[in-house]
Amino acid sequence: MEINLRPYQEEVVQTALRGENSIIWLPTGGGKTRAAVYVTKKHLETKTNGKVAVLVNKVHLVDQHYEKEFRPYLGKECRIVAISGDSDEKDFFGNVVRNSDLVICTAQILENSLTNMEEDKHVELTDFTLLVIDECHHTHKDNVYNKIMSRYVEIKLKKERNLPQVLGLTASPGTGGNRNLDKAVEHVLQICANLDSAIMSTKNYIPVLQRVVPRPKKKYDIVEKRFKDPFGDHLKLMMSMIHKFMPSEVSSSLREVGTQEYEADVVELEKKGVQKENRLIAQCALHLRQYNDALLINDTVRMVDAFRVLSEFYNSRKDKLLDGTDFFLQGLFEENRVELWQLASNDDYENPKLAQLQQTLVEQFKDQDSRGIIFAKTRRGTHCLYDWVNSNSELRRVNIHAGILTGAGTGANHMTQRGQKDTIKTFRDGALNLLISTSVAEEGLDIPECNVVVRYGLLTNEIAQQQASGRARAQNSVYSVVAQEGGRELRRELTNEYLESLTAKAIDLVQSMTPREFQRKISELQQMAVMIRIQAEKNREERKQRYNPAQVKLQCRGCFTPVGCGADIRHIENSHHVNINPDFERYYKAGGPVFLERSFEDWEPGRVIGCSKCGKDWGMEIKFKKVAILPCLKIKSFSLNTPQGKFTHKQWKDVEFQVSDFDLTEYMTSHFPDLDLENDD
Numbered sequence: 169m170e171i172n173l174r175p176y177q178e179e180v181v182q183t184a185l186r187g188e189n190s191i192i193w194l195p196t197g198g199g200k201t202r203a204a205v206y207v208t209k210k211h212l213e214t215k216t217n218g219k220v221a222v223l224v225n226k227v228h229l230v231d232q233h234y235e236k237e238f239r240p241y242l243g244k245e246c247r248i249v250a251i252s253g254d255s256d257e258k259d260f261f262g263n264v265v266r267n268s269d270l271v272i273c274t275a276q277i278l279e280n281s282l283t284n285m286e287e288d289k290h291v292e293l294t295d296f297t298l299l300v301i302d303e304c305h306h307t308h309k310d311n312v313y314n315k316i317m318s319r320y321v322e323i324k325l326k327k328e329r330n331l332p333q334v335l336g337l338t339a340s341p342g343t344g345g346n347r348n349l350d351k352a353v354e355h356v357l358q359i360c361a362n363l364d365s366a367i368m369s370t371k372n373y374i375p376v377l378q379r380v381v382p383r384p385k386k387k388y389d390i391v392e393k394r395f396k397d398p399f400g401d402h403l404k405l406m407m408s409m410i411h412k413f414m415p416s417e418v419s420s421s422l423r424e425v426g427t428q429e430y431e432a433d434v435v436e437l438e439k440k441g442v443q444k445e446n447r448l449i450a451q452c453a454l455h456l457r458q459y460n461d462a463l464l465i466n467d468t469v470r471m472v473d474a475f476r477v478l479s480e481f482y483n484s485r486k487d488k489l490l491d492g493t494d495f496f497l498q499g500l501f502e503e504n505r506v507e508l509w510q511l512a513s514n515d516d517y518e519n520p521k522l523a524q525l526q527q528t529l530v531e532q533f534k535d536q537d538s539r540g541i542i543f544a545k546t547r548r549g550t551h552c553l554y555d556w557v558n559s560n561s562e563l564r565r566v567n568i569h570a571g572i573l574t575g576a577g578t579g580a581n582h583m584t585q586r587g588q589k590d591t592i593k594t595f596r597d598g599a600l601n602l603l604i605s606t607s608v609a610e611e612g613l614d615i616p617e618c619n620v621v622v623r624y625g626l627l628t629n630e631i632a633q634q635q636a637s638g639r640a641r642a643q644n645s646v647y648s649v650v651a652q653e654g655g656r657e658l659r660r661e662l663t664n665e666y667l668e669s670l671t672a673k674a675i676d677l678v679q680s681m682t683p684r685e686f687q688r689k690i691s692e693l694q695q696m697a698v699m700i701r702i703q704a705e706k707n708r709e710e711r712k713q714r715y716n717p718a719q720v721k722l723q724c725r726g727c728f729t730p731v732g733c734g735a736d737i738r739h740i741e742n743s744h745h746v747n748i749n750p751d752f753e754r755y756y757k758a759g760g761p762v763f764l765e766r767s768f769e770d771w772e773p774g775r776v777i778g779c780s781k782c783g784k785d786w787g788m789e790i791k792f793k794k795v796a797i798l799p800c801l802k803i804k805s806f807s808l809n810t811p812q813g814k815f816t817h818k819q820w821k822d823v824e825f826q827v828s829d830f831d832l833t834e835y836m837t838s839h840f841p842d843l844d845l846e847n848d849d
Contacts, residue, residue, distance in 0.1 A: 169241050176370035176377045177203045189365040191336035197381045200337040201237050204300050211298050222272040222300040227252045228588050259769045260288040275312045296332040304336030307362045321694045336363045352674035361693035384647040391520040399471045399511040407459050426463035442807045443814040448493045455497045468625040471512035473552040488783040528648050532620035533566040540620035541603045547574040550604045573605040584765040619645040714824040721809040726784030731755040738830035745820045746798035762788045
């Protein structure tokens with residue numbers, strides 16, 4: 169099938185067609201992916217033994233790019249394979265690459281194969297002749313794109329040849345949070361350095377691009393602060409009682425309740441309580457975070473939603489009362505449960521933002537062909553809004569049929585990958601006409617043109633704002649910002665407008681540099697980045713050797729019970745951390761089975777596990793190689809007692825002792841000494 173590009177697309181691909189590295193900068197809906205398909209086609213037609221990898225950062229984009237873009241135009245001419253986490257092909261990725269012309273995969277699969285030395289799985293960057301990197305503005309810091317490109321840059325600086333050409337795609341490189349032009353230029357240059365690419369945009373066909381991708385009409389739907397909030401006031405009263413229950417010097421350091429700053433304070437307070445083994449402080453902080461979440465929900469959606477979240481939390485803890493702190497906290501909620509429910513059920517004090525959102529949706533959905541997206545901050549928020557939409561008679565009257573779209577995963581309120589695909593397909597087919605989504609729908613998704621996009625209660629950066637507004641691509645579409653008068657959401661939105669224009673100015677300045685000046689700056693940034701990475705890796709290795717594993721004691725984060733030591737821990741595939749000590753079984757209780765959408769080559773999920781004393785969630789059992797049942801642990805469920813004090817970590821990679829690889833033969837021999845592993849009979 170012939171690919172017909174618009175004039176501005178033809179303009180931005182010229183550098184890539186010459187075989188040079190480049191970043192295509194076009195707005196959402198401008199046809200970046202189609203331009204990449206064109207470059208890929210020409211590359212494979214002209215490059216001897218050409219081999220292309222298209223990298224994406226979200227699983228559902230693998231099939232989307234394959235079905236909608238690359239297969240229709242290249243499927244008859246070359247061998248194309250789409251591989252994501254649930255594809256069997258990932259387990260022999262190296263072989264697949266060798267037998268294909270074009271591979272579309274998540275960046276993590278390529279990264280895994282670059283580090284895996286098994287012949288069937290391993291690949292080198294030099295196996296490819298072209299890398300297409302979707303949403304390439306993520307190529308920074310510890311993002312997997314940047315891990316891949318860091319290898320690329322290091323190879324380049326060694327003057328080695330045969331590196332693939334790079335083609336990045338983005339709707340906005342952003343400013344990196346910088347608010348002055350010089351720093352914004354530095355950020356754009358750093359993205360260019362990380363991708364070893366120059367940034368291309370249309371200069372001669374801007375009017376054509378503006379006709380193809382019209383800007384939506386922006387509306388600031390500002391609401392006044394609710395005149396009374398008895399439900400929220402009662403939550404604050406209960407929080408003040410918890411503050412009084414804690415030592416005064418602790419509670420006096422907390423900032424204003426109902427804010428993100430307060431949440432940060434109580435998160436740190438819980439860590440300090442764990443480190444000092446002060447269960448009163450740790451548990452009070454844990455509960456205060458739940459109340460603060462309820463205040464934030466009350467400020468965003470309905471009072472009943474906030475009540476339900478609190479109620480579910482306390483219902484889950486009824487059987488986990490260990491000491492006076494637990495009895496006080498549980499009793500406080502139970503004593504106020506009925507009054508909170510009565511206050512939450514009073515429509516006279518409902519959130520005024522919802523009334524404004526209802527008005528916006530009713531106006532925009534008068535046309536039966538209307539489509540829209542509401543962007544909300546959290547997965548929990550999307551579910552609350554979904555319940556509100558479905559129970560709203562005015563929205564039913566205009567035939568709104570809503571669906572939820574959130575990130576894939578196994579936690580609460582996550583979707584499965586299949587669920588994501590089904591929701592997007594249903595929306596595309598028209599059975600759903602309103603998506604209530606987290607940021608997952610901002611980037612890349614092949615979603616039909618919408619005539620209304622609503623940003624609801626969001627505090628995000630200029631990239632997210634541009635991506636979201638780009639979803640409103642229908643003629644006369646509306647981009648609505650629902651926010652409280654004088655609130656932080658409004659201030660952030662106005663800041664993002666400034667940062668969007670600052671991004672464009674920064675890119676103009678980068679593009680106006682002479683080739684020599686640009687290459688000099690890029691080279692300096694690349695060399696600096698390599699030195700920083702080498703030093704960071706050295707620091708990580710030193711940190712890993714700080715303690716002998718036997719010196720590090722693991723304690724349950726909920727009740728401080730000692731349950732093992734670092735010498736008991738092994739890792740599988742650098743990602744699953746298991747305890748191999750058979751005595752560990754007596755410290756945990758196993759619950760129901762874990763169901764995961766994907767299947768895995770070497771292991772399968774077992775039952776959920778938690779502390780037998782306090783019920784703290786610890787992770788799950790896994791069955792490895794169909795023989796070894798191992799407790800797989802979440803590091804954030806434990807504190808680590810070291811010779812230098814007690815610490816908490818979010819990820820296993822941050823622990824300060826060396827974790828050995830799991831050896832199945834050693835494990836089976838030590839656990840089942842009578843088993844003859846060498847006798848096959």
